[in-house]
Amino acid sequence: MTLTREPPRRQRLEPYLFVLPAVFFVIGILGYGVFSGTLMSLFRVDLRYAETPFVWLDNYRMLLSDGGFQNSFVRTLVFVAGSVGIGFLLALLFSLAIFRCRRSAHFFKALTLVPFLVSGIATAVIFRFLFGGAAGVINHVLDMVGVERILFLAHPDLALLVTILAQVWTIFPLAALLLHAGLLSIDPDLFDAAKVDGASAFYVFLRIMMPIIAPMIGVSLMWLSFASFNVFDITLALTGGGPGRATEVLAVYMYNVGFRQLRYSLGSSVMVIILMLNVVVSMALLRLFKR
Amino acid sequence: MKNRAILLFVVFTLLAPSLFAAGARQSDEQVTVTVWFGREDFIPRDRFAALSERYPHITVQAEVVPLEDAATEFMRYHAAGLGPDVFQTFQTMVEVLDGRNMLYDMSSYFDQWYQEDPEDFNDLIPIALDAATTSRGRIVGINMVGGALGMVYRKDWFDRLGLSAPLTQDDVINAGIRLRDSGLLSPAQGQYPIALIGGRQPSEIWIKDRFWLLGGSHTDSGLPIIDSDAGVQLIEFYQTVMRERLVDPEVIAWGAGQKRGAFIGGSAAMIEGIGWHVMTAMQQELQYRVNWAVVPAGSPYREGAKDEASLYMDTYPYYVSSNTQHPEAVLRVLQYLADSEISKEVGLRYQPAARLSFMQDSEVLQRSPWIADMIDAAMISQVPPIHARQDEVHVILIDMMQEALQNPNADPGQMAAKYQRRLNALD
Structure with a gap:
């Protein structure tokens, strides 16, 4: 039996003291924003009127009965599912590829990160050059091989797909690096043991790598979904929410309602809904990938 | 009766110098007028030098708040008793702002402008004041952008x-x-x-x-x-x-x-x-x-x-805040922005001025010959109805x-x- 002496009280409190400024910072900035936004969603705050009466859940009722909001909600779910699905697949492929790189791994890691460093507006411009108009790179290539021009940004479904691709391009690098960090944490002896036992590469991937990096998978999926629920700049600059309202995801809808129509409390209600979606999905992912 | 008259005379004599001094102080008092421009390009190149020369007691603090954000930013500042004396935003916001009594009725000051210099005042094309006139008939600023579409x-x-x-x-x-x-x-x-x-x-x-x-x-x-x-x-x-x-x-x-x-x-x-x-x-x-x-x-x-x-015509007028403490100085700033030379400089460089003399100016017409074909359009353009x-x-x-x-x-x-x-x- 070993007796472990409990550290003195001051030593036990030290870590919390170091964390305290960050906690204050988060509560001060994020907490205040969320709290005041949630509170605002219970009032009618409309810059056109001086009065701000308490309206309980009227803003939410109004949203749920609004065709524009319903459309944005569905579009957002499709957008997030697409971005997370494609983004995760790409991230996994890239992380495995980098993991296999014996030489220049650092170079490729840095290279993978480049799209993440490009701003949303610049990404939108790049994708407009790629997919927009007769002179767009993709259509130019298609024209060279005799394929008729595809109206990527004029077709509702294709425009949504292009927006998803633009979003994936900018968010998957961080997910790839998270997965890569998980892969690096695997004890190399496990691979050697599996090799001795004659396990196939697919078996190693499925039975050894995936379970071990499960928490990192959870974190990268959380990042991908969080970034996709909140996407605003790429969509606004690439399609403006169109054609029709095919790419008007919730964040764009929130911007239009809150900042163009000056209906602040309605915008706040959308913010609360986006926050709830983020929280629910993140909690589900944490629970699912808890080791 | 006589005593009362003497008393009044003495009081007046004693107070007169201080009253005149106060009046003089008011006109000489240093005044800072804050102006939010919707774009950097709207700021005259001389940066108010001509204004300072003519009215040394007026200092202009020019800031750039994008047209798109100016109205909401102004509302926030105004609610806190702060904000600019003059700001520039889309004309579509005027009814919202006036409905909340956030704009200053400058009508009497524009009358003063007309009395002082009718020729200069009449050179403004109709949209200059129409775009800054509310449905209540209050003139709350001036629009100096005059190009018709x-x-x-x-x-x-x-x-x-x-x-x-x-x-x-x-x-x-x-x-x-x-x-x-x-x-x-x-x-x-x-x-x-x-x-x-x-x-x-x-x-x-x-x-x-x-x-x-x-x-x-x-x-x-x-x-x-x-x-x-x-x-x-x-x-x-x-x-x-x-x-x-x-x-x-x-x-x-x-x-x-x-x-x-x-x-x-x-x-x-x-x-x-x-x-x-x-x-x-x-x-x-x-x-x-x-x-x-x-x-x-x-x-x-x-x-x-x-x-x-x-x-x-969609316009971007300069509106006057109801929080302003210096409407007289604000008038001088608006007159400066509308001045034929100043607005011509901005007009040649950026957006056309809402002045007839600008549209008929030989230098302007030489540089922008299409204006000759669009003067009619500019003169009959109206303010869009706003819901x-x-x-x-x-x-x-x-x-x-x-x-x-x-x-x-x-x-x-x-x-x-x-x-x-x-x-x-x-x-």
């Missing part, structure tokens, strides 16, 4: 095909079909007869511009009456240009940049709703009256409804335009009725 066309191409300037909407469509069939334009290279904004980026100015040219009207509350001949024609226009392949098939994703770029780059023969500052950019690539020209004021109108056509929920009106108009572009064979009458119901629900 116009439709431009490729004159060289039209001449080659023997076409004349399109005066009606039917002319526009027919000219488009002639151009399409002429072989002059190559759709494979992205060349189409007409370029327009079909995207969701704020495009309501151009929808409204066309609506008014077609003779569109409004309800008393400022809602456009879409379920009308003009409204149906507006929808038909968007449907026809798509159906007849007169525009790029991806026009539904186009913004102002693509529209202008198509014309300047030689990929379109006609574009509407062009401001004078854009024409300046055109002039660098194409020569006016040789390669391009503007259609006469009030065109293209609806066939048989020329008299119903109206011209409206209390104007931004929601805009969203509905954009939805309507995009549905028309996506459904070129749908019944325009039914579409007009559907969107009218949505508009009416805003009242």
